[in-house]
Amino acid sequence: MGSEYEVLLYHTEVRWLSRGKILKRLMALRTEVMFFLKEKECPLLEYFNSVEFIHGLAYLADIFGNMNEVNLSIQGPEVYIMDAAERLQALLGKLGLWRRRLEVGNYANFSMLEEVLLHDEVERNKPLSASLQNEMCEHLDTLQNSFTGYFSSGDLKVETWICNPFSTDVNSIDDSDLAKDDIIDLSTKEMLHCEFDSKSLGEFWCSLTQAYPRLAKRAMKALIPFATSYLCESGFSGLVNIKTKNRNRLDVQHDMRIALSNIIPEFHLLIEGKQQQSSH
Template sequence: MGSEHEVLLYYTEVRWLSRGQVLKRLFELRRSVTFSENKENSLYEYLEREDFVEGLAYLADIFTHLNEINLSLQGPAVTIVDASERLKGFLGKLPLWKRRVESGNFANFPMLEELIMQKTQSDGHTTSKKVQKEVSKHLETLQTSFEGYFSPESLEKETWVRSPFLIDIDSISDEDLIKDDLIDMRSKEVLKAEFQAKDLGDFWGSLSQAYPLLVKRAMSILIPFATTYLCEAGFSILMSIKTKVAIG
């Protein structure tokens, strides 16, 4: 995006996605921001520019999407497998959104689309090619920055962890000793029922006695932290305890 939009991005870094709500509120209240009456305020000057407001609408939209993916990666039961799949789904959409934008379709960015429709109805002009080009470029940059979060190759080799009863058993090498355990496990209907009823981690944990080799491999995939959610939640609880102690 342009330099002024880069400033907005700086103040709404991806690791603090909740701040993206600020962009949404600023866009929604842009006509009634009280201090905008001060003509010397730089924000007033920006809000008077059509290209800046269009960029603001896009940033509000894209951060809404980022907030959604961020929330889906949080929670005590989210594993790297879950996070990888959800991020893969998000990344798969970005090229589609980019192609739509390049063809003038902004359906995936409702605030920007509404702004463009209002502009079209009022003066018959659509969004500028500059904004269209900047949005397309930013989507491409966003995809590149997200692609290094997880290693899809290592997870794809262990797809049996996610779907032990559906995976093609022949896709596992005959040299891999876990293949024996998988064949044996897949023959037991009661385990299929348990797999459907239990959380992925609980299911594999319950088999530690029966299939130690299989479980060890599965846990090496499931145990590593997918995000910093648990750490942040722990610090939040600790701060709450310390605050109560201090007040008491």
């Protein structure tokens, strides 16, 4: 690795969320960190005395913060693959825009870098070096290329009527598609329109498996695929909370089912079937 910035970039590209927060915190406390390193006579102090390192640190704090926002927006139980694909498409367009702005010295999308370059009392009037600016632009190009293949082209082609069958232009659907009849019929049902507004997309189409099986089957094929590993990670988090070192022999099968299910148990029926312990 050549510059101090490249070293920092290499060690921070592994994890988005945690390291994004660490970098922002490090930028906010860099003066205190410098005093601490100086007191301990740590060789890392030379990095914090480097203008190029501070500029690179500010850029990384900004870009990881932007990635964190996207990452959080595609997590959750009600996020479908079309939602994630749309947000990724928006990010791809923004990355190209950010690169062009950065290339001409516009730091509007990098608040910490702009603060350091224009308003910071210590770093002010110390321009961004041309070599570091080129590295940042190359990094944005790399990010754009890496996210381009995140979803296959087939994942992005979701029939528009799945997202909202009541505002879909039925004339855009091929006449040979038998689903067109069902969509026309469905779009006239005012009660179903009210249900669509009050339910999640998954709940709405699940409720139509009997009335419109053809539509429901095609809709669920688009809604069921996992967009991210969020559900898996939340499952492991639930397992960690349930199975501790004091309960390491616990068979967690039923406990996990309750922890991960959205169904609320009927506790009163469960209690009625049990014998209460009498007082002594």
